[in-house]
Every structure is written in C-alpha cells, then in structure tokens.
Amino acid sequence: MxxxxxxxxxxxxxxxxxxxxxxxITDADRAAVAEVAAGGDISRQRTAQSQALAAEWAEFVGVRYCLPTCSGTAALHIALAAAGVEPGDEVICPAFTFWATAAAVLHQCAIPVFVDIDRESWNLDPALVEAAITTRTKALLPVHIHGLPANLGPLLEIAQRHGLALLEDACQAHGATWQGRPVGSIGAGAGFSTQMSKCLTTGSEGGLYVTDDEGMYLRGCHLQYFGEAVVPGKERDEQVYNARGLGWMYRGDVFGQAFCRSQLRRxxxxxxxxxxxxxxxxxxxxxxxxxxxxxxxxxxxxxxxxxxxxxxxxxxxxxxxxxxxxxxxxxxxxxxxxxxxxxxRLPVPAQDIFQTKTGFGRGWPWSQVPDADYVYRGEDFPVAxxxxxxxxxxxxxxxxxxxxxxxxxxxxxxxxxxxxxxxxxxxx
Ligand SMILES: Cc1ncc(COP(=O)(O)O)c(C=O)c1O
Structure with a gap:
C-alpha cells in the first residue's frame, strides 16, 4: 500500500x-546578457546580435535565411505575407493549436479554415485536408504540436498537387526532425517562437522567421521593418525613409537575442x-x-x-x-x-473570436468574401x-x-x- x-x-x-x-539559466547565459549591457554602443550590439542569431539559427535549421523577430506570431505573420497570402485568401490550420497560429492568418486579413487532428500525433490530419481546400485556399499551415513534427509527407504532396504554399508553425519544435531534416527547413517558410517557455528561448518574448527562398527572405526584411528597405548595420546612415509597402515593427530585442544565442549552444x-x-x-x-x-x-x-x-x-x-x-x-x-x-480548453474554432467573428471590425476579414459563409463549430472537430x-x-x-x-x-x-x-x- x-x-x-x-x-x-x-x-x-x-x-x-x-x-x-x-x-x-547558466553563468554563460548571464554573461552573454551582461556583455551586451557592458558593450557601450547598444545600436552596434543590436545589429551584431541579430545578425549572429540569424546566421546561427539558419545554420542549425539548414536554410539560407533567418530573420529574428519580436514573437513567434510575428514570424508566422511574416511567413504568410512573404508567401503571398493576401486578404480574403484561405489558410488551412489545425483545430487544435495555440490560437496564435490562426491569429497570424487573421493579421494578414486572410481567413483560417480549420481541419481536425489525427489520433496519434495530435497534428493536422492530412486525410481531412483536401476536403477543406477551395478556390480561395492559398496555404497550409500545419503546427508541430508539443514539438512533434506534423505528418509532412502527405501534406507536401497535397500542397504540390493544389499549388499551395506549405508553411510550418514550428513555434514549439526547435530541433525536431522529419525524415532526418530539422523542421523549419521543409516548408516554404516557418516561424519559431522564442518566448520564455520554449525549448529555445530569449528568456522573454521573441521569434525566428526562416526560409530558404531569397525572395521570401527579402520580402520578410521589408515586412519586419515598417515596409522599408534597410541596409543591415547602417539603419541611420542609409535608411531612406521611403516605405515601399506595409510592414510592421517586428524586430527582436538585443538582450533576449544574446540570451538566446547562449541557449542555442546547448x-x-x-x-x-x-x-x-x-x-x-x-x-x-x-x-x-x-x-x-x-x-x-x-x-x-x-x-x-x-x-x-x-x-x-x-x-x-x-x-x-x-x-x-x-x-x-x-x-x-x-x-x-x-x-x-x-x-x-477549446478547439480554436470554438473560441469566442470565431463564434462572434470579432476581427478588425465590420466583420473583417470574413466579410471580404460575401459568397462564403464561414461557420465555425467546435463539434465539427471531434478528435480535437x-x-x-x-x-x-x-x-x-x-x-x-x-x-x-x-x-x-x-x-x-x-x-x-x-x-x-x-x-x-x-x-x-
Ligand atoms: C503553436 C504555437 N504557435 C504560435 C505561437 C506564438 O508564439 P509567440 O507567443 O512567440 O507569439 C505559440 C506560442 O506559444 C505556439 O505555441
């Protein structure tokens, strides 16, 4: 007994x-943050830390490009925008995830369409995806939930067959692999979160956008910094203050990035x-x-x-x-x-925002597509x-x-x- x-x-x-x-947190992490504070010229440090983190994370994931961001949601939003998702487009997401996956879609004024999960890995069920594809579908956004990669093989096939972008919500999956390849390197683009609970963390908030595609990287650079073209390290000298399009302030924080680089070594x-x-x-x-x-x-x-x-x-x-x-x-x-x-507590489509369709106001973004009746019901997702x-x-x-x-x-x-x-x- x-x-x-x-x-x-x-x-x-x-x-x-x-x-x-x-x-x-180790002494090495403490020293990394202290060195930034002791370094004097914080604007030089900002560029140095951000560029070094970008290079180190791109190498870890096995892609050519990385942009550190202020959050995983920002990284996902950049991935969606850089992949060409536009207002009124539909993006397929799993019904079970942290709802920021779908929030990133809404931030792009696009419309999340939910699909149930499978009973083994609790990730987006590829067997149900094709039934959810319409003429407005632009991208699939599987999530590697709990750190376990989604079933990417069939999802990649579906994306290819229908001409869709496959983007990865890798916010929980730093270092996870699919067929021996690190997640984040498989889709056209991916977002990682480095929020404090994550396997790789800035100790506060942060994110990492990755892609192997030069065009998606360059679009990401504009979107991450007010829509401006910025020459890294020469923001003040060469910034022309001419926004080329809509962008956001999605940069990360220098102290968190130094902490994150130290954590990345382990x-x-x-x-x-x-x-x-x-x-x-x-x-x-x-x-x-x-x-x-x-x-x-x-x-x-x-x-x-x-x-x-x-x-x-x-x-x-x-x-x-x-x-x-x-x-x-x-x-x-x-x-x-x-x-x-x-x-x-709830499947994402059962959450209030999808019940009331409270987005930007005036029914936006759903009201852009008057001929589509978006109805979100938790009971449509029995596995979730x-x-x-x-x-x-x-x-x-x-x-x-x-x-x-x-x-x-x-x-x-x-x-x-x-x-x-x-x-x-x-x-x-
Ligand atoms: C699956 C998933 N997607 C997106 C996010 C959003 O990341 P962040 O909180 O850094 O914006 C998270 C964070 O918890 C997450 O777990």
Whole structure:
C-alpha cells in the first residue's frame, strides 16, 4: 500500500522544491546578457546580435535565411505575407493549436479554415485536408504540436498537387526532425517562437522567421521593418525613409537575442535531456492501465517541448466522463506535488473570436468574401474535442531535471493509480 493520498490528508509523494523551472539559466547565459549591457554602443550590439542569431539559427535549421523577430506570431505573420497570402485568401490550420497560429492568418486579413487532428500525433490530419481546400485556399499551415513534427509527407504532396504554399508553425519544435531534416527547413517558410517557455528561448518574448527562398527572405526584411528597405548595420546612415509597402515593427530585442544565442549552444544537449526524461517517464507510466503516453511516429523526432498524457477511464471500467476523470486524477497528482496542468480548453474554432467573428471590425476579414459563409463549430472537430477532454501535461522533462524528478513523478502516479477508487469517489 502506497500510503494515504495527499488529497485525503496524507503526506505528499514528491518533496517540495524538487522541480526545477524552465528556462534553465547558466553563468554563460548571464554573461552573454551582461556583455551586451557592458558593450557601450547598444545600436552596434543590436545589429551584431541579430545578425549572429540569424546566421546561427539558419545554420542549425539548414536554410539560407533567418530573420529574428519580436514573437513567434510575428514570424508566422511574416511567413504568410512573404508567401503571398493576401486578404480574403484561405489558410488551412489545425483545430487544435495555440490560437496564435490562426491569429497570424487573421493579421494578414486572410481567413483560417480549420481541419481536425489525427489520433496519434495530435497534428493536422492530412486525410481531412483536401476536403477543406477551395478556390480561395492559398496555404497550409500545419503546427508541430508539443514539438512533434506534423505528418509532412502527405501534406507536401497535397500542397504540390493544389499549388499551395506549405508553411510550418514550428513555434514549439526547435530541433525536431522529419525524415532526418530539422523542421523549419521543409516548408516554404516557418516561424519559431522564442518566448520564455520554449525549448529555445530569449528568456522573454521573441521569434525566428526562416526560409530558404531569397525572395521570401527579402520580402520578410521589408515586412519586419515598417515596409522599408534597410541596409543591415547602417539603419541611420542609409535608411531612406521611403516605405515601399506595409510592414510592421517586428524586430527582436538585443538582450533576449544574446540570451538566446547562449541557449542555442546547448540546444542539442538540452533537447537530448528532454528526450531521455520523456522516455524514462513513459517507461514508468506505460505499465499503468488507462494511461496513454506520447509517441514519436517513424521518421519523426520530437523536441519534447511538452509531455502530454491521455486518460481512458473506459478501459478501467470507470464510468466517469473522460474530462471528469482527468480532472480528478490531476487534482490527486497536484496534491502529491506534481503540478500537472491542462493547456488548451477549446478547439480554436470554438473560441469566442470565431463564434462572434470579432476581427478588425465590420466583420473583417470574413466579410471580404460575401459568397462564403464561414461557420465555425467546435463539434465539427471531434478528435480535437476528445483530445482536450482526456489530456493533461506533466512538467519537468526539461533540464536540469533528471531521473530524480522522473522517479518522483513515477512514484506519485503509482500512488494515485493504486487508489483510483478513492480518487474517483472524491470526484463524484
Ligand atoms: C503553436 C504555437 N504557435 C504560435 C505561437 C506564438 O508564439 P509567440 O507567443 O512567440 O507569439 C505559440 C506560442 O506559444 C505556439 O505555441
């Protein structure tokens, strides 16, 4: 017997203070930021850090061009605009993602069309994409959710057959690979986020736009800086203050970029720790009935941004709806000292903005296409809905957490699973 549940007043299974936070910050990261502050000429530093980060990330991904940006959403917006997506065009997105994927489409005054996800990788389901293509479709925007690459083979074929751009939302997938190639190098363009929770981070906010196409890079340069042509490093001297078209202020921040470059030196090592911790955790949890551990389908490696678990009360003979069972289990694990959490609550198309079509006002961008009736219904996405009911996230697979954390999590799950009757009774 594993001892009384913490939920019922027993001692918690996991010692306080064991879980280390992300990002993991070293002296090298601190020194990188301090050097920028000590360097004196901050405008020179701004150019130097941004260019160096661009070169280093392009090399890591295996593309010719990178533009650091102020966010992943900005990087995705640039990718869409640079690929020629225009107002009124449709872009196919997965129904389950962080909604910034679709927000980037709306920022381009284009219209997100949602497609359900598959039951294995929880990414855009290629089998459902063709039915969503119309004469207005311009691009596919798969997301590598949780760090696991989308099923890009069939998506690339569909894009080619229909003359569509394939762009990658790689915001969660730094260092993940598809058929041995880093994500971000497979589509026409991609956006990464370097927001503080991400595998590669500026420690605050930031993003990285990448492409192998010179034209898409040059368009990206204009879009990233007010629509102006800028000679890198000579902004003041050679800026002609003549906007060639609409652009935004989407540049990144110099301190964050210095931090990010320092973190990039450890990205492979840090992703290897995530992968090892994820494998060790799955090995411990696979023996527990009714639990579904995450997979890496053949030909795909994950960045292990998130470790996601599913619960199947039906297979345990427990007649609670999956969401109620998940909540009960989460409460019990939280009490034991494992701060598991839920992420998304709704499929993106079920969120208020798509119910009310509150975009730029006057129904824009949807009202541009009066002959198309865009109706967004959560129930049209049963796999995304079912995913959200059953799944939750286990923190701490990131470094410097190691087998001590994984073992403690395993013990807590074991304790809760031995006393599921009490957990379920508390939920009734
Ligand atoms: C899948 C996905 N897309 C886009 C974004 C947007 O990135 P950012 O927050 O840097 O704008 C995120 C960030 O959380 C994300 O997870």
């Amino acid at each position: 594993a001892g009384q549940l913490a939920l019922q007043g027993g001692p918690r299974a996991v010692a306080e203070g064991l879980l280390q936070p992300w990002p993991y 990205l492979r090592q840090s992703n290897a720790t995530r992968a090892a911790n994820a494998a060790a955790l799955s090995a411990r949890l696979q023996g527990l009935p009714g639990i579904e551990t995450p997979v890496e389908p053949a030909g795909r490696t994950s960045s292990w941004y998130n470790y996601v678990l599913g619960v199947h009360p039906e297979s345990l003979g427990i007649d609670l709806p999956p969401a109620r069972f998940r909540e009960a289990v989460m409460r019990a694990l939280g009490a034991e000292g494992v701060p598991v959490h839920q992420w998304q 809905t079912d995913f959200l009911a059953r799944h939750f996230y286990v923190p701490g697979i990131w470094p410097p957490n190691d087998e001590r954390w994984i073992e403690a999590v395993g013990v807590a799950f074991g304790k809760v699973w031995e006393q599921l009757d009490a957990v379920v009774a508390a939920a009734r």
